Amino acid sequence: MEFIILIASAFGGGLFGALIGALPAFIMVGIIGLAGMTAGAGAADLVGNVAFGSFFGPHIAFAGGVAATAYAHNKNKIESGGNILLPMAKLNDPMTLIVGGMFGSLGFVINHIYGSILAMPTDTIAMTVFTSGMIARILFGKTGLFGEKCADGSRAFVPTKESGIFLITMGLGAGLISAYYAVTTGLVVLGFLVSATTLIFTQMGHPVPGTHHITLISASAALASGSILIGATFGVLSALLGDFIGNAFNSFCDSHIDPPAGAIFLLSFVIIIFL
Template sequence: MITVEVILAAFGGGVFGALIGALPAFIFVGVMGLIGIAVSACGGNVDIVGNVAFGTLFGPHIAFAGGVAAAAYAANKKHYLESGMDILTPLLKTKDVGVLLIGGIFGILGYLINFFFVSIALPTDTPGFTVFILCVIARIIFGSTGIIGKTEIAATSEMEKRSFFPDSKTLGFSIVWSLGLGLVISYIVSITQINIIGFCISAALLIFVQMGFEFPTTHHITLVAGYATMATGNMFIGAAFAVIACVVGEIVGRTLNSCCDTHIDPPATTIFLCSFVIFIFM
């Protein structure tokens, strides 16, 4: 339902996402999601997952998207950040009301767009699709590199063409680890019947990225595996979709999120693409 109260709450969620940074806000999706799952498993009647983790406070289509847009604005229009790709830095440091207002405006847009998609029963992961749309809007408004970025990148002394596909070594490594992760997550989803449990674990583990460690981003893989497992009742199909999500994520990241000056989220893009296939055909 669209009310004045919920619109103001979405504005606040977007402001909060800008204030603390897009990635920190997203990490709390995982933390609150796990808390909500635990509360539900204990018989609690408060929907922390829906109302908090994916609601107006930490919903990725609100807080994360607001933080991404605010970072794009802060970097490219105000020069507070070195790059609009920086989604780790809390924008409290800017002390700029305009930066927070951009976050709040995108928070409202995130709520409204997602509400529309849900109301028409769009067959995809609507928060993921909403994040993708808002990231594209932020790049168009605040960026200068275009949707797919620069076609060439500067090397040490010559121009080197971008690679949109992983090399064989990277691809093989990604297939093995995503298959292993897909198998264990699909098994857990099959016995718990909670399709977002892997997603929440993956989102919470991004705390290590925030701390500066080289750490894999896996929430698109675990959520797609959860969706496929629940849709088919088959953990092996879930694992197969985990591998598909990993490869799609690699390609999307190289296409939309490299050689660019704002962030278009590869996991969100991968989630909406893969979930569309699952929701339509399975």
Template sequence: MAVELASDAVLLADVPLQVGYEPGSIGDVIEALSAPEIWLGAAAGGAFGAALGALPAFIFTGFLVLAGVFGGDAAAGVGVGLGFGPVFGPHISFAAGAAAAAYAAKKGILQSGFDYHNGKDITYALGSRPDILAVGAAFGLFGVALEQTLRHLAVPTDPIAFTVVASALLHRVVFGYSVIGVVSSKADGYFDMSPFEREDRREPGQAIADGGMAVEERLAVEPWLPNMYQWSHVATIGLFAGLASAYATLQTGSPFIGFGFSAATLLFLNLGVEKIPVTHHMTLPAGTVYLAAIAPGGAVLAGMSPGAAVAIAGVFGLLGALIGEAFQRIFYAHGDTHVDPPAASIFITHSLICLLVVLGIFQTAVWVPGFAG
């Protein structure tokens, strides 16, 4: 019996086909950064974040994103783009607000009564002091320069989230803080949160105090969210936040709706309501993964049913939560200023999504530079 060879079309149909990487160029970067208005907007946005405080500025971002999502197709590019743009984007206003808090604490200006080092108090409005606004403006300029460079070079990650983390590490260097932080002798390594549970205090000489707190008055370990650092708690909220975000994306078609809701709910946290979870690093990757999983194509997880896609997105919500917690235990809990765990988690999870596109698991990374489509 003769062997019948498969046709070229059949063979090609068996090959996972996914969005190919589309690189950017230095020319694209130069063109984007040659517009003077984005520099002026970034300086203003940085000053805005410094004046209001990082967290209030970020909450404002959340409401702008929601306005864009619910404004319909015609308005989506306006509200969402404005929320992530050169004035109100987190890489501008939030990152600059965090830098301004670090500066103000170093100078002894920020005396908010915060339980941790005052440099971590991102809820506090710093007002209209020219030096504080200038710091905010400077970090706003850094934010737009790095974010636009990453975006137009098509670096396969979330350029906004990456810039938020880079800006925080930069402000630690510029203002003389430890980049990672100093692990107290009361803790058994970076991941040990038990000194916080015991309310152990630091010993003199272990860390630099801010202007309003002696070193020995500081907790030995300062977890980012005192009510949400146990691994089981973090994983559980991550799973359910991811599922909720994916369902909202199913209803609206927007990968950003969960992020908008998560950011907006932080209004209550800023107002002092305890135990409000922080979830935007869970909801954003979940919304992205939902759309990646339902996208048609030849990838392993392409063309999934809505139910299956929601379930997969829930797993990414859980993953985003765990990555954020791991990051805070290294960079936040032992440090003196705010380095944002959600931003770190977001750029890591979206880099992972891009890797899964390369491996033929997902068809597309939806909106992430280099693998959008």
């Protein structure tokens, strides 16, 4: 019975994520998580049960919002199925919200399978977000998992020299600061929560990049190895891997498959196995 209740609560979380939009739901992970850290453990356990639970857990609320957006595009209700900034409340369509709720429940079940049943040695929440995005693409998209070919038939999977240097610089800087705080405080999710919160500026229309895959991976590697420099190195790797995954899955496509989630679960596997 408790498991059924959790699935039902995840349905609500996925629906709520669709209602307010996928990215706003993820931003709330950062806000609620940081608030929970300052407030201490408390009855609600803001970090574990709210920020990463059925209310705003990325595998539930963000994934629900992503799927609802893909569905709405499939039904010609919105222009882009990859616009994760757009709240689905705009459409006044109950079925779009229900799809979000269904993917919220699906995300809970997939994460339970990955984590509790299969005991996958990785970040199962990130792996679930990535899996859910692929399922939504298969069900509601028309461009295939890797998108359509561009007009001239070429696809750029690796960054140019200039953008590559930028990614390395970004990964190094964000990785260093997150690794430092992870080693000195023992809080592996601190940088991740800060990065998630900064996406509020992206929602406002400013060109602020996602860095949560960098800060989380660098913190995880730093704590596992005891070295801030190793943490920063993994931050650089995560920045480059996230860009590659974005180019591979989100170029010339009609839904969102989350590149940071892909980088997080792949590099988390490497950290757990080898560090």
